[in-house]
Amino acid sequence: MSKDKLLNTLLFLLSLSFLAFYFLLAYYTRFSEEDYDLLISFGKNGWFGTLKYYYLNWSCRWASLSYFYLWFGHVKSYAGLRFLVFIYSCFSISALIYLVFKIATAGIQYVAFGASVSPDLHITSGLPLDSKVPSVLTRFNISILFCAALFFFMFQTSEVFFWVIASFDQVQPLIFFCLLLLMIIKKRTRLLDYFLILASGLYIGGSSEIFAILLFALIALFYLFLLFRKRFGVFMKSIPGKKIRIGFLSLTVSLAFALSAPGTYNRKIYESQHAAVVMNLRDASPIHDHLIWADILTQRKNGMTLALIFALFFSLNLLTGEKTKKFFSKKNVLFISALILLFSLAVFTIGFHSIFLNGTGPERAWAPFNFVALPCICIWGWALILKLNFSDKVQSFYALVFVLLSVSLLNIYVFRQFPLARNYARAYDNSIRFFDSNERAKLPLAVPTPMPDPGMLVPNILREDQFRELGLKTD
Numbered sequence: 001m002s003k004d005k006l007l008n009t010l011l012f013l014l015s016l017s018f019l020a021f022y023f024l025l026a027y028y029t030r031f032s033e034e035d036y037d038l039l040i041s042f043g044k045n046g047w048f049g050t051l052k053y054y055y056l057n058w059s060c061r062w063a064s065l066s067y068f069y070l071w072f073g074h075v076k077s078y079a080g081l082r083f084l085v086f087i088y089s090c091f092s093i094s095a096l097i098y099l100v101f102k103i104a105t106a107g108i109q110y111v112a113f114g115a116s117v118s119p120d121l122h123i124t125s126g127l128p129l130d131s132k133v134p135s136v137l138t139r140f141n142i143s144i145l146f147c148a149a150l151f152f153f154m155f156q157t158s159e160v161f162f163w164v165i166a167s168f169d170q171v172q173p174l175i176f177f178c179l180l181l182l183m184i185i186k187k188r189t190r191l192l193d194y195f196l197i198l199a200s201g202l203y204i205g206g207s208s209e210i211f212a213i214l215l216f217a218l219i220a221l222f223y224l225f226l227l228f229r230k231r232f233g234v235f236m237k238s239i240p241g242k243k244i245r246i247g248f249l250s251l252t253v254s255l256a257f258a259l260s261a262p263g264t265y266n267r268k269i270y271e272s273q274h275a276a277v278v279m280n281l282r283d284a285s286p287i288h289d290h291l292i293w294a295d296i297l298t299q300r301k302n303g304m305t306l307a308l309i310f311a312l313f314f315s316l317n318l319l320t321g322e323k324t325k326k327f328f329s330k331k332n333v334l335f336i337s338a339l340i341l342l343f344s345l346a347v348f349t350i351g352f353h354s355i356f357l358n359g360t361g362p363e364r365a366w367a368p369f370n371f372v373a374l375p376c377i378c379i380w381g382w383a384l385i386l387k388l389n390f391s392d393k394v395q396s397f398y399a400l401v402f403v404l405l406s407v408s409l410l411n412i413y414v415f416r417q418f419p420l421a422r423n424y425a426r427a428y429d430n431s432i433r434f435f436d437s438n439e440r441a442k443l444p445l446a447v448p449t450p451m452p453d454p455g456m457l458v459p460n461i462l463r464e465d466q467f468r469e470l471g472l473k474t475d
Contacts, residue, residue, distance in 0.1 A: 003396045007315060010403045011141040014311070017410040018148040019093075022161075024414060025456060026089035028421035029162045030428045031081065032458055035072075036466040038065070038165060042073045043470065060261030063206030063254065064168035072164075077473040078432055085164060092161075092171055093147065099178035101143035106185055134319045142316060146378070148410075149308040152301045153370050160367050163458045170367040173208040176200040177215070177371075184243045194246055201247040205254025209264070211368035212255040219248050304413070307406045309374075313381045314399035318392070413456075420455030427452050428460065433474055435467045 031039075041050045047069050051062050071088055075081045134142070154160045160170045180200035183193045205212045222244075226232040235241040258264060385395070428451065451459065 003392070004319065007318060007396070007399055007403070008135075008138055008141065010400065010407065011145065011311075011315060012137070014148075014403055014407050014410070015141050015144040017407050017414070018144060018151070021410055021414050021417070022093055022151070023090065024418060025162055025421060026086050026093075028425040028457060029085055029089060029164075030425060030457075030460055031085065032163055032165075032460045033463060033466070035164045036463075036470065038068060039072060039075075040466065040469050042069055047073065055261045055263050057266060058263045059267045060258045060263050061169060061207050061209075062258065063203040064165075064172065064208075067172065067203070067207075068165060068168050075472070079474070081472065088164070089162065089167075092167065092175065095175050096171070096178065097140070097143050097147050099175065099182055100146055101140055102182050103178060103185070104143050104146070105139055138319050142312065142319070145308060145312050145315070146374075148406075149305055149312060149378075150371065150374055152305040152308065153374050154367055159458060162456075169207050173204045173211050174368065174371050176203045177211070180204075180247050184240055184247070189239055189243075194243070197243055197247045198250045201250030202254045205251045205256075206258055208368060209255065209258060211371075212251055212258075214368055214372065215251060216248075216255065219244065219251075304406070304409050307402055307409060309378065309381065311399065311402035311406050312378060313385055314395050314402065316382060317385050318395050318399055417455045420453055421457055423452050424454040424457055428462065431462050432467065435462075435464045 038050070041053065045053060047066065050069070051060075051065055054060060054065060055062070072081065072084060075084060151161065159166050161167055177200065180197055183197050183200070186193070204215065223232065226235050236245065390398075431451075451462070454460075
């Protein structure tokens with residue numbers, strides 16, 4: 001068996017291991033207390049009434065609230081709710097993998113074929129005959145590997161992916177951003193592309209203020225760069241320029257509406273007060289910061305992330321062939337490496353300091369920054385490998401080591417998390433059945449039910465008053 005076939009086989013096993021782990025958690029994921037509150041609000045006030053309430057009182061994330069309503073707003077049974085949660089989680093990871101696959105395909109072709117970019121951002125290529133592009137299966141494996149690294153790269157993996165309402169605020173904007181980017185870079189343009197760009201900009205601005213502000217700043221800086229190079233007018237007349245303009249305008253309008261809402265201001269006041277309380281508690285415990293950093297550095301998820309990223313580095317370089325090494329000059333490699341390294345360090349130091357030392361926000365709020373930082377780290381690592389010019393045998397050895405390590409670690413996660421997730425979901429379902437029993441209906445409302453260790457699932461608090469108010473069928 002050749003090294004490429006062996007590596008592809010192991011990458012396929014790694015992809016299956018990650019998908020098995022993800023689908024395991026998705027199958028046992030249940031609604032949280034805040035998810036039920038949102039369902040109750042939709043049941044009482046309807047879609048428009050709920051948006052109005054959040055606009056005035058909490059947070060005007062109108063796009064994520066509306067998308068949540070489309071998925072779960074009409075569920076009448078508990079079994080249907082469980083089924084939809086699983087389908088939604090599967091849809092989310094599938095959409096993210098597919099869009100990353102399409103974007104990665106364009107990127108790999110760009111690098112492998114030594115492409116160049118014209119002033120209007122149209123890609124041209126010399127297409128060297130001895131260059132090669134990985135097969136479709138290989139590209140899918142690489143895309144799944146990237147999404148797996150992103151999954152473990154999040155500060156709070158379970159909160160971002162498996163707390164349902166949080167996933168609409170954090171994961172779905174990333175998916176819509178990938179859709180927007182794909183519509184911009186694709187060669188053939190249809191009327192539907194402009195609609196998808198418009199919808200993507202509206203969703204990002206109306207679901208994640210942090211990510212929307214980040215994209216707004218990046219696009220604004222890109223426009224300033226074009227003005228400085230005196231190419232702004234030419235670019236804005238091109239098809240990519242028109243697409244970016246539509247996305248930028250829709251993003252700006254949606255973000256302005258969300259930020260101007262009274263509820264957004266109320267939420268900011270509450271979070272500032274909560275952060276002050278947390279800071280006072282931490283100041284009273286001088287060893288607390290040390291314990292936090294020790295926990296960060298010893299988390300098993302961090303080791304999983306590093307193993308996946310290094311597997312991605314060496315596998316991608318091997319599977320795209322030797323011609324990729326001619327794409328980077330020594331000066332470009334050093335310059336790109338320095339910039340991306342500085343950016344990555346800035347994200348980590350500022351993010352960790354703000355979140356874990358001063359308590360200025362939930363960890364899941366840094367999901368978009370992680371999403372931006374991870375490709376930068378991957379590009380920097382890939383460029384560094386090209387600069388060091390490892391031999392094929394050395395690269396093959398490292399690729400096999402890190403892929404095998406990733407497969408082993410992921411399967412350990414599967415075997416360790418399966419009994420925890422299963423027992424937690426059974427206890428959750430039993431509590432729901434207990435709430436719905438005829439004998440229980442005659443008794444006063446119970447206090448929140450104690451639950452077993454959820455593992456990597458989101459810990460939930462079950463309230464009987466919520467269940468009775470929803471009136472979900474359990475048979």
